Amino acid sequence: MYARRKTINADVSITGIGLHSGIYTRVELHPAGPGSGITFVRADLNGLRIPALQASTTALDYATTVGKDDVSVGTVEHLLSSLMACGITDVDILIDGPEVPIVDGSALPFLHLIDAAGERDLGVDVPVLRVTSPIEIVEGDKSIRIAPANRLILKYKIDFDHPAIGRETFQFDFEHDSFLRKIAPARTFGFMRDVEKMRAAGLARGGSVENCIVLDDKGVVNGALRFRDEFVRHKILDLLGDLALIGRPIVGEITANRAGHAMHSRFVAKILESEGRQEQRESAPMRRPLESFA
Numbered sequence: 001m002y003a004r005r006k007t008i009n010a011d012v013s014i015t016g017i018g019l020h021s022g023i024y025t026r027v028e029l030h031p032a033g034p035g036s037g038i039t040f041v042r043a044d045l046n047g048l049r050i051p052a053l054q055a056s057t058t059a060l061d062y063a064t065t066v067g068k069d070d071v072s073v074g075t076v077e078h079l080l081s082s083l084m085a086c087g088i089t090d091v092d093i094l095i096d097g098p099e100v101p102i103v104d105g106s107a108l109p110f111l112h113l114i115d116a117a118g119e120r121d122l123g124v125d126v127p128v129l130r131v132t133s134p135i136e137i138v139e140g141d142k143s144i145r146i147a148p149a150n151r152l153i154l155k156y157k158i159d160f161d162h163p164a165i166g167r168e169t170f171q172f173d174f175e176h177d178s179f180l181r182k183i184a185p186a187r188t189f190g191f192m193r194d195v196e197k198m199r200a201a202g203l204a205r206g207g208s209v210e211n212c213i214v215l216d217d218k219g220v221v222n223g224a225l226r227f228r229d230e231f232v233r234h235k236i237l238d239l240l241g242d243l244a245l246i247g248r249p250i251v252g253e254i255t256a257n258r259a260g261h262a263m264h265s266r267f268v269a270k271i272l273e274s275e276g277r278q279e280q281r282e283s284a285p286m287r288r289p290l291e292s293f294a
């Protein structure tokens with residue numbers, strides 16, 4: 001099973017504050033050649049290149065970070081989710097600081113950016129990762145699993161002991177549903193009771209009512225939700241961004257139950273591990289039967 005390698009058609013840029021660092025950065029997307037993949041380029045550090053791959057992940061608390069040689073780029077998941085949803089396989093992401101802007105907390109600004117750049121078919125195929133048997137991680141009451149399928153379907157279930165969230169489930173079918181309408185607008189969310197602890201740990205420094213759904217113990221403090229079940233939709237957005245770190249398109253039916261970035265990442269690692277074994281088996285040289293030596 002193959003898809004086409006795609007890049008963008010023109011340079012585009014966006015600026016904004018980082019959710020965790022509180023640092024303003026400028027992000028430029030540039031077209032890239034077939035096979036170069038999705039790469040973060042630290043424009044402020046001699047163009048150090050960090051491939052957007054599972055092997056580059058360095059931190060997974062509250063957001064996904066990729067890095068190399070003590071240099072990192074944080075909160076990559078909403079931008080990667082948008083690129084994955086558009087089927088972009090090759091692009092250079094120049095950034096002049098340590099964290100991708102959170103913008104409005106959703107993937108919409110990035111989708112609009114890719115739309116403004118336009119897409120270009122690179123005329124080369126990319127093999128799609130298709131699992132041949134189920135792969136699963138279970139940790140207590142949390143789990144995530146992929147079963148073979150010929151298209152990508154994401155199912156997510158969350159259960160927060162909070163009056164504004166509670167139990168939510170959502171299913172998204174990439175062939176038949178609209179990412180732009182159903183998933184991209186869903187914003188990230190945070191709890192006021194965690195903010196002090198997070199700030200003390202160097203997190204959430206750029207978080208505000210402008211860029212995430214803020215919850216106190218009773219409900220949402222900053223206005224109306226974009227969807228009644230915006231929280232679970234955002235989890236699907238995050239999961240897709242973490243799946244982008246596989247480095248090529250994937251198909252299968254993925255069911256996640258109360259997972260998060262760290263668990264998504266262990267899941268991606270397990271898929272890549274099992275895929276590696278599969279490829280080794282397929283490329284193993286044919287052994288001559290023992291009878292030949294009799």
Ligand SMILES: [Zn+2]
Pocket residue numbers: 077078188234238
């Ligand atoms: Zn998110």
